[in-house]
Amino acid sequence: MSDQLLPEEHLPPAETPAPALPPRPPLPTLSSEDGRLVLTEDALQVNGQRFALRELEAVEVQRVRWLLWFLLGGFTLAGFLLGLLQNWVRLMPAALGITVGALLLAWGQRGTNRLRLHRLGRETMHFALPGEPAQWQKLTAETNRRIRRRHDEAAEAAALALLAAEAAARPPEPPTTE
16 A cells, blocks of 8 residues: 555645735825825825835934024124123114024024935935924824835735745655555
8 A cells, every 4th residue: 555646635735825915905195285295005205206115214304493594693693792782882783683683593493394215225315394393294104104014015925926936846746655
Protein backbone atom coordinates (compact mmCIF):
# COMPACT_ATOMS: atom_id res chain seq x y z
CA MET A 1 0.00 0.00 0.00
CA SER A 2 2.98 2.35 0.42
CA ASP A 3 3.55 2.48 -3.32
CA GLN A 4 -0.07 3.17 -4.15
CA LEU A 5 -1.30 6.63 -4.95
CA LEU A 6 -4.00 7.99 -2.77
CA PRO A 7 -7.28 8.99 -4.36
CA GLU A 8 -7.78 12.71 -4.97
CA GLU A 9 -10.11 13.21 -2.03
CA HIS A 10 -7.30 12.19 0.36
CA LEU A 11 -4.78 14.68 -1.04
CA PRO A 12 -4.18 17.83 0.98
CA PRO A 13 -5.92 20.83 -0.52
CA ALA A 14 -3.72 23.05 -2.67
CA GLU A 15 -2.87 26.36 -1.11
CA THR A 16 -4.80 29.18 -2.67
CA PRO A 17 -3.87 32.80 -2.22
CA ALA A 18 -5.97 34.74 0.22
CA PRO A 19 -8.86 36.52 -1.44
CA ALA A 20 -8.53 40.23 -2.00
CA LEU A 21 -9.89 42.35 0.79
CA PRO A 22 -13.25 43.97 0.16
CA PRO A 23 -12.95 47.60 -0.95
CA ARG A 24 -13.43 50.20 1.72
CA PRO A 25 -16.18 52.77 1.34
CA PRO A 26 -15.01 55.98 -0.39
CA LEU A 27 -14.20 58.96 1.76
CA PRO A 28 -15.76 62.38 1.12
CA THR A 29 -13.80 65.20 -0.50
CA LEU A 30 -12.75 67.86 2.01
CA SER A 31 -11.58 71.38 1.27
CA SER A 32 -10.56 74.47 3.18
CA GLU A 33 -12.82 77.49 3.43
CA ASP A 34 -10.82 79.44 0.86
CA GLY A 35 -10.26 76.46 -1.46
CA ARG A 36 -6.47 76.47 -1.19
CA LEU A 37 -6.37 72.89 0.10
CA VAL A 38 -8.53 70.10 -1.36
CA LEU A 39 -8.34 66.55 -0.02
CA THR A 40 -9.84 63.75 -2.12
CA GLU A 41 -9.85 59.97 -1.75
CA ASP A 42 -6.36 59.54 -3.19
CA ALA A 43 -4.85 63.02 -3.68
CA LEU A 44 -4.07 66.29 -1.97
CA GLN A 45 -4.22 69.54 -3.90
CA VAL A 46 -2.51 72.63 -2.43
CA ASN A 47 -2.67 75.93 -4.33
CA GLY A 48 -3.31 74.09 -7.60
CA GLN A 49 -0.48 71.55 -7.18
CA ARG A 50 -1.66 67.96 -6.94
CA PHE A 51 0.09 65.29 -4.84
CA ALA A 52 -0.86 61.62 -4.68
CA LEU A 53 -1.32 60.43 -1.10
CA ARG A 54 1.02 57.50 -1.71
CA GLU A 55 3.88 59.87 -2.56
CA LEU A 56 3.47 61.73 0.73
CA GLU A 57 4.92 60.59 4.02
CA ALA A 58 3.21 63.09 6.31
CA VAL A 59 1.74 66.57 6.41
CA GLU A 60 2.14 69.09 9.22
CA VAL A 61 1.17 72.69 9.86
CA GLN A 62 2.76 75.11 12.28
CA ARG A 63 2.27 78.72 13.21
CA VAL A 64 5.05 81.06 12.01
CA ARG A 65 5.54 84.64 13.18
CA TRP A 66 6.78 87.22 10.73
CA LEU A 67 10.11 87.80 12.41
CA LEU A 68 11.21 90.74 10.28
CA TRP A 69 8.08 92.78 11.03
CA PHE A 70 8.14 91.70 14.65
CA LEU A 71 11.73 92.86 15.11
CA LEU A 72 11.25 96.02 13.08
CA GLY A 73 8.23 96.96 15.20
CA GLY A 74 10.02 96.19 18.44
CA PHE A 75 13.11 98.21 17.53
CA THR A 76 11.02 101.13 16.25
CA LEU A 77 8.94 101.15 19.42
CA ALA A 78 12.01 100.89 21.67
CA GLY A 79 13.92 103.55 19.70
CA PHE A 80 11.19 106.14 19.87
CA LEU A 81 10.50 105.43 23.55
CA LEU A 82 14.20 105.83 24.30
CA GLY A 83 14.31 109.01 22.22
CA LEU A 84 11.33 110.45 24.11
CA LEU A 85 12.78 109.59 27.51
CA GLN A 86 16.18 111.06 26.64
CA ASN A 87 14.60 114.22 25.15
CA TRP A 88 16.08 113.50 21.71
CA VAL A 89 12.64 113.59 20.08
CA ARG A 90 9.70 115.86 20.79
CA LEU A 91 6.33 114.49 21.90
CA MET A 92 4.41 114.48 18.56
CA PRO A 93 7.11 112.72 16.47
CA ALA A 94 7.68 110.31 19.37
CA ALA A 95 3.94 109.53 19.58
CA LEU A 96 3.84 108.93 15.81
CA GLY A 97 6.93 106.69 16.00
CA ILE A 98 5.55 104.75 18.96
CA THR A 99 2.27 104.23 17.10
CA VAL A 100 4.05 103.00 13.96
CA GLY A 101 6.25 100.71 16.07
CA ALA A 102 3.22 99.24 17.85
CA LEU A 103 1.43 98.66 14.52
CA LEU A 104 4.51 96.94 13.05
CA LEU A 105 4.79 94.83 16.18
CA ALA A 106 1.12 93.82 15.94
CA TRP A 107 1.48 93.08 12.21
CA GLY A 108 4.47 90.82 12.87
CA GLN A 109 2.64 89.04 15.69
CA ARG A 110 -0.15 88.12 13.24
CA GLY A 111 2.05 85.70 11.28
CA THR A 112 0.95 82.89 9.02
CA ASN A 113 0.72 79.09 8.92
CA ARG A 114 3.37 76.95 7.25
CA LEU A 115 2.17 73.73 5.66
CA ARG A 116 4.94 71.14 5.22
CA LEU A 117 4.52 68.23 2.85
CA HIS A 118 7.01 65.48 3.62
CA ARG A 119 7.40 63.56 0.36
CA LEU A 120 8.93 60.08 0.20
CA GLY A 121 12.52 60.31 -0.97
CA ARG A 122 12.20 63.96 -1.95
CA GLU A 123 12.68 67.41 -0.52
CA THR A 124 10.02 68.75 1.84
CA MET A 125 7.68 71.31 0.27
CA HIS A 126 6.39 74.36 2.14
CA PHE A 127 3.23 76.39 1.58
CA ALA A 128 1.98 79.50 3.41
CA LEU A 129 -1.66 79.36 4.50
CA PRO A 130 -3.55 82.29 6.04
CA GLY A 131 -6.01 82.27 8.90
CA GLU A 132 -6.33 80.44 12.18
CA PRO A 133 -4.29 77.25 12.59
CA ALA A 134 -7.21 75.25 14.04
CA GLN A 135 -8.92 74.69 10.66
CA TRP A 136 -5.62 73.73 9.02
CA GLN A 137 -4.76 71.34 11.86
CA LYS A 138 -8.05 69.49 11.36
CA LEU A 139 -7.39 69.12 7.64
CA THR A 140 -3.80 67.96 8.18
CA ALA A 141 -4.92 65.38 10.77
CA GLU A 142 -7.41 63.98 8.26
CA THR A 143 -4.77 64.09 5.51
CA ASN A 144 -2.32 62.12 7.66
CA ARG A 145 -5.03 59.56 8.44
CA ARG A 146 -5.75 59.12 4.73
CA ILE A 147 -2.03 58.89 3.91
CA ARG A 148 -1.64 56.06 6.44
CA ARG A 149 -4.73 54.36 5.02
CA ARG A 150 -3.32 54.60 1.46
CA HIS A 151 0.03 53.18 2.56
CA ASP A 152 -1.69 50.34 4.44
CA GLU A 153 -3.78 49.48 1.37
CA ALA A 154 -0.66 49.45 -0.80
CA ALA A 155 1.14 47.20 1.70
CA GLU A 156 -1.83 44.79 1.78
CA ALA A 157 -1.96 44.66 -2.02
CA ALA A 158 1.80 44.03 -2.20
CA ALA A 159 1.56 41.23 0.39
CA LEU A 160 -1.30 39.58 -1.52
CA ALA A 161 0.62 39.85 -4.80
CA LEU A 162 3.69 38.33 -3.15
CA LEU A 163 1.67 35.43 -1.78
CA ALA A 164 0.12 34.81 -5.19
CA ALA A 165 3.54 34.91 -6.89
CA GLU A 166 5.01 32.49 -4.34
CA ALA A 167 2.08 30.11 -4.77
CA ALA A 168 2.43 30.21 -8.58
CA ALA A 169 6.20 29.69 -8.44
CA ARG A 170 6.02 26.77 -6.00
CA PRO A 171 6.43 23.41 -7.77
CA PRO A 172 3.54 21.00 -7.39
CA GLU A 173 3.92 18.73 -4.41
CA PRO A 174 4.40 15.07 -5.21
CA PRO A 175 1.68 12.82 -3.85
CA THR A 176 2.49 11.29 -0.50
CA THR A 177 2.66 7.55 -0.21
CA GLU A 178 1.90 5.57 2.86
